[in-house]
Amino acid sequence: MEAFIVALASVWADSGFSALTGGHVIMIIVGLILLYMAIGKGFEPLLLSPIAFGCILANIPKNGFDAPGVMSVIAYGIHHEVFPPLIFLGVGAMTDFGPLLANPKTLLLGAAAQGGVFVALLGAMLLGFSVQEAAAIGIIGGADGPTSIYLAAKMAPQLLGAIAVAAYSYMSLVPLIQPPIMKLCTSEADRKIVMKQLRPVSRFEKIAFPIMCTIVISLLLPSVTALIGMLMLGNLFKEAGCLDRLSDTSQNALMNIVTIMLATGTGCTMSAESFLNYQTILIICLGLVAFIAGTAMGAMFGTLMCKLDGGQTNPLIGSAGVSAVPMAARVSQKVGQQCNPANFLLMHAMGPNVAGVIGTAVAAGTMLAMIGPVAK
Amino acid sequence: MGAVTTNPWLIAIINMTIVFGVLIALGVLMSLxxxxDxxxxKADAPKVAAPAPAPAAAPVAAPAASSNDEIIAAIAAAVAxxxxxxDDIAYVRRLPNTGWTNAARVEANSVRKECF
Structure with a gap:
């Protein structure tokens, strides 16, 4: 009998229950809520589900994730910026730069929407975050998950979990956050504007653009060569016409595998010790401010562009300048059709939308060049 | 190398200037x-030789193939x-590639569920 009790005590001592804290329980509940939002409510299920599950796994005491194994490989991929460029490879293979090439002035809308990044940066520094932390928090306003993770891993690895969760949570809430701000920043008459059909873009332009864009941006901002290079390589696979197998792998199999690893790894950074603190609440609030400011600045710049070009631009496409590809463009289309059911803005909004992806990467590269990564 | 500056206003102004500058440079690159190209x-050449488009006065152009009648009916139903x-339809004519390419793009963007 005594041996039985000793064995039971040993099992108990080795179990996770013996080390379970209130913080772990709270974070497991957070993981369950995120799972419900992903599966039950359909908010970004492909990303939020593995993030939520990773959160639950990270808060199982004595999980052994520090020992060599698949989880340590995933953690390595997160902390050493392996996954974000691979995600960009897939994003590039799924992206059509045609609308942007057909209407290059929409690049300015993608630039204007980056204003949210710097509003959040200012707010973060005023709230006492260091300049590196503020830069990593600010990039949430770019609405670009991989770039947020990339910059956080370099500049504020201790905040990576909170930043990634804030970025992906708000990206999934784009259809709820953006419309009221878009309506506030534009007039009804402007929202009804029907834009001209885009010109056809030649195959040469579509092939030359990713190559030239990579060379120019990488020479200017070498710190984001991995991100921009992989984005444009993926796009080259798509447009080359003779690389269909690579394009197919990049946008399907590889993308799915890397999404599983990136999202699960992000969830695994949400341990109670690093997540349950006052800073996380501030980051979540600053992320929302960044999103709102980015949307507002994009829409306001769209209004300005509309006035300057004699009413040819519907300002609603400006809000798509925050990346969140292609959700933000879909929101522009939906809000536009509410005002004018015959209006089709989706392809016009894809221009600023993909410009936003490039703009966020440029903003990240500029901050890395100006501020520098944190010493590891 | 340490931070060039820690003044948040200066960081914001310099960064926005660089973001605008780089994207304007990309715009110039695109035009170039x-x-x-x-x-x-080669793409323009056939356009010159192409016959003049059908007169716009006809309410609905009558294409020979029956599949076109179905497409026109579908378009009319969508307009309705x-x-x-x-009666609001002035004419229905097939554009060289663009319309269908755009339709495929719209569909491709609409079916994607994830957001990056």
Missing amino acids: IQVV PTKK ALGCSA
Whole structure:
């Protein structure tokens, strides 16, 4: 009998229950809520589900994730910026730069929407975050998950979990956050504007653009060569016409595998010790401010562009300048059709939308060049 | 190397200037690519030789193939669903590639569920 009790005590001592804290329980509940939002409510299920599950796994005491194994490989991929460029490879293979090439002035809308990044940066520094932390928090306003993770891993690895969760949570809430701000920043008459059909873009332009864009941006901002290079390589696979197998792998199999690893790894950074603190609440609030400011600045710049070009631009496409590809463009289309059911803005909004992806990467590269990564 | 500056206003102003500058440079690059496009002339050539488009006066052009009748009927139904009548249709004519390419793009963007 005594041996039985000793064995039971040993099992108990080795179990996770013996080390379970209130913080772990709270974070497991957070993981369950995120799972419900992903599966039950359909908010970004492909990303939020593995993030939520990773959160639950990270808060199982004595999980052994520090020992060599698949989880340590995933953690390595997160902390050493392996996954974000691979995600960009897939994003590039799924992206059509045609609308942007057909209407290059929409690049300015993608630039204007980056204003949210710097509003959040200012707010973060005023709230006492260091300049590196503020830069990593600010990039949430770019609405670009991989770039947020990339910059956080370099500049504020201790905040990576909170930043990634804030970025992906708000990206999934784009259809709820953006419309009221878009309506506030534009007039009804402007929202009804029907834009001209885009010109056809030649195959040469579509092939030359990713190559030239990579060379120019990488020479200017070498710190984001991995991100921009992989984005444009993926796009080259798509447009080359003779690389269909690579394009197919990049946008399907590889993308799915890397999404599983990136999202699960992000969830695994949400341990109670690093997540349950006052800073996380501030980051979540600053992320929302960044999103709102980015949307507002994009829409306001769209209004300005509309006035300057004699009413040819519907300002609603400006809000798509925050990346969140292609959700933000879909929101522009939906809000536009509410005002004018015959209006089709989706392809016009894809221009600023993909410009936003490039703009966020440029903003990240500029901050890395100006501020520098944190010493590891 | 340490931070060049820790003044948040200066960081914001310099960064926004660089973001605008780089994207404007990309815009110039795009225009340059369009100008030097060696395939542009080949694409333009058939346009010159192409016959004049069908007169716009006809309410609905009558194409020979029956599949086109179905497409026109579908377009008319879609227009009616938007609250307009079939009389509002001036003409229906096939554009060289663009319309269908755009439709495929719209569909491709609409079916994607994830957001990056």
